[in-house]
Amino acid sequence: MAAFPTPFQALFISSLFLFLLPIPAYKIGNGYRLISVNKAPAGGILAFLQLNTPSQIYGSDIPFLQLFVKHETDDRLRVHITDAKKKRWEVPYNLLPRQPPPAPRRAIVFPKNNITISEYAGSELVFSYTADPFSFTVRRKSNGQTLFDSGSGESDPYNSLVFKDQYLEISTKLPESATVYGLGENTQPKGMKLQPDEPYTLYTTDVA
Secondary structure, X not given: OOOOOOOOEEEEEXXXXXXXXXXXXXXXXXXXXXXXXXXXXXOOEXXXXXXXXXXXXXXXXXXXXXXXXXXXXXXXXXEEEEEOOOOOOOOOOOXXXXXXXOOOOOOOOOXXXXXXXXXXXXXXXXXXXXXXXXXXXXXXXXXXXXXXXXXXXXOOOOOOEEXXXXXXXXXOEEOOOOOOOOOOOXXXXXXXXXXXXXXXXXXOOOOO
16 A cells, blocks of 8 residues: 555545545544445446444435446546435436446345455456445556545544535545646636635536
């Protein structure tokens, strides 16, 4: 695993906006644990997560989540997390063509594990996970560089995953000197570089 200097910044993603924030003073949620992981019918892996302890900050947590992971190309890995029991709104597939994930399940009975390893490797990228509390890491196979790490320790004031109806949070550690670009189509007075404490719209349309 790659080591990062401190202090860290946390990257929080909500359903509508992206914020680059200083670490808050408290945790919003209590995370999830992995309860099942299997091979997906169309390739990739399909897993289910269960809420550890409910939190009412910003509303009720979604109790069960579905995780779908697939290497779409040699250098592109898709990680899709959603409500395991009902369909949620997503960017329409006709606007952003992609493979639909497996349909949500109405029953709470989930299949038993048929995968015993804790990582899923492609030709260029490796997805690995920790079961409880659930977190995941994406790293390069060639040099072991960590590209994304959602894990958080007990002393960290943020959590690895929060999933509510109107609040979504997933975090990754960044060096204090990191420069982040992209993540949504936007034009800002300060330029293309994303700035701390600034909101950025993720879902936009390019109307010419």
